[in-house]
Amino acid sequence: MITPASGKGDGKEFISWAPGYWSDTPPELRNDWKWQLKNRVTTLSQLEKHLQLNEEERSGVLISGDKLALAITPHFFNLVPRNNPEDPIRRQMIPRIEETWASPYDMADPCGEDSHMPVPGLVHRYPDRVLFLVTDRCASYCRYCTRSRVVSGVGEQELHTNFEEAFRYLEQHTEVRDVLLSGGDALIFSDDRIDKLLSRLRTIKHIEFLRIGTRVPIFLPQRITPELCAMLAKHHPLWISVHVNHPRELTIEVKQALERLANAGIPLGNQSVLLAGVNDDLETMKTLVHKLLMCRVRPYYIYQCDLINGSSHLRTSVAKGIEIIEGLRGHTTGYAVPQYVIDAPGGGGKVPINPGYVLYHDNEKIVIRNYEGKIFEYPETGNENVQFAPQREYDDEYLYS
Numbered sequence: 001m002i003t004p005a006s007g008k009g010d011g012k013e014f015i016s017w018a019p020g021y022w023s024d025t026p027p028e029l030r031n032d033w034k035w036q037l038k039n040r041v042t043t044l045s046q047l048e049k050h051l052q053l054n055e056e057e058r059s060g061v062l063i064s065g066d067k068l069a070l071a072i073t074p075h076f077f078n079l080v081p082r083n084n085p086e087d088p089i090r091r092q093m094i095p096r097i098e099e100t101w102a103s104p105y106d107m108a109d110p111c112g113e114d115s116h117m118p119v120p121g122l123v124h125r126y127p128d129r130v131l132f133l134v135t136d137r138c139a140s141y142c143r144y145c146t147r148s149r150v151v152s153g154v155g156e157q158e159l160h161t162n163f164e165e166a167f168r169y170l171e172q173h174t175e176v177r178d179v180l181l182s183g184g185d186a187l188i189f190s191d192d193r194i195d196k197l198l199s200r201l202r203t204i205k206h207i208e209f210l211r212i213g214t215r216v217p218i219f220l221p222q223r224i225t226p227e228l229c230a231m232l233a234k235h236h237p238l239w240i241s242v243h244v245n246h247p248r249e250l251t252i253e254v255k256q257a258l259e260r261l262a263n264a265g266i267p268l269g270n271q272s273v274l275l276a277g278v279n280d281d282l283e284t285m286k287t288l289v290h291k292l293l294m295c296r297v298r299p300y301y302i303y304q305c306d307l308i309n310g311s312s313h314l315r316t317s318v319a320k321g322i323e324i325i326e327g328l329r330g331h332t333t334g335y336a337v338p339q340y341v342i343d344a345p346g347g348g349g350k351v352p353i354n355p356g357y358v359l360y361h362d363n364e365k366i367v368i369r370n371y372e373g374k375i376f377e378y379p380e381t382g383n384e385n386v387q388f389a390p391q392r393e394y395d396d397e398y399l400y401s
Contacts, residue, residue: 011247020078060095069152099310112347121161135184187216221257229264269300299338330371
């Protein structure tokens with residue numbers, strides 16, 4: 001068995017970790033996505049059968065039933081090492097007692113979704129697009145989940161999506177041209193149920209394209225069958241955003257699943273969350289974005305971790321995120337550089353965060369620096385009605401060096 005402790009833990013190579021902890025299970029079962037869902041690790045006894053838990057983890061598992069359920073597919077659990085609590089995969093998936101820590105900044109609904117929900121299960125925060133929460137269940141549960149209040153069935157709220165009311169709202173609001181299916185994860189539905197949902201949305205003529213946000217190809221690559229891909233291809237233009245945080249998550253099976261989606265004509269983007277001890281260093285992130293491109297997935301967003309209750313031990317500084325972007329832009333292909341964003345607390349939406357490339361801007365010129373720190377001028381049009389960026393100090397001597 002290849003394990004993360006065997007020297008392959010940096011994730012630079014595409015590796016299959018199967019059979020892993022399930023060496024006694026026939027391949028035809030391990031490769032069945034329904035078997036994977038039925039045999040998820042969900043209890044303390046299952047964890048302790050395979051892992052040496054420390055006290056922080058053991059205590060965290062005991063309280064997980066009151067916050068966010070524990071569930072990890074066998075495929076993804078194979079990436080978790082037996083005796084390293086600080087492993088980047090393990091930190092994402094195994095509950096810890098730190099989830100009970102109270103931070104003055106924590107929020108139950110950090111993105112303000114509940115306050116932008118005109119009908120149950122439909123979030124309309126941006127002018128021309130909506131978020132459609134179609135289920136409260138996922139293949140596995142990330143400990144930093146921004147919707148931990150409603151997903152997994154044990155949160156403080158329940159999700160009661162009214163599908164018919166949501167469809168009526170969308171029919172009446174002709175400004176909506178983009179619908180994102182999320183939850184939970186829509187790809188745990190059957191092919192037939194997904195097909196009916198997408199077909200119903202396609203009857204609304206002003207909806208131009210559909211998106212699915214999913215971690216299923218990562219947690220459950222066996223779900224991405226040729227039949228599923230063929231069904232999804234009927235509903236173009238359809239885009240899929242996946243969620244990969246660490247390069248080790250990109251296994252051979254995941255790469256093959258992503259390629260099947262790409263071969264079905266589905267554009268793929270990735271959204272990562274910046275997490276302490278997981279991906280908060282330049283080399284890890286550079287390896288991740290390079291592997292994503294090899295899987296035909298465009299790095300799209302790096303999110304600053306939302307201020308979700310119990311996530312303070314996983315949050316890292318904004319300065320660290322800016323440092324990572326600084327180390328990517330100009331130092332690797334532009335296709336590999338995602339946009340770093342903060343989802344403004346309370347429902348302000350995504351705000352792009354960039355290193356300070358604009359040093360000065362008035363109606364005569366803009367002064368900019370490049371990735372090497374060199375400074376350049378570009379002439380402005382002289383339009384006095386333009387709103388300029390605030391002035392920043394810089395040394396004239398650098399302008400002409």
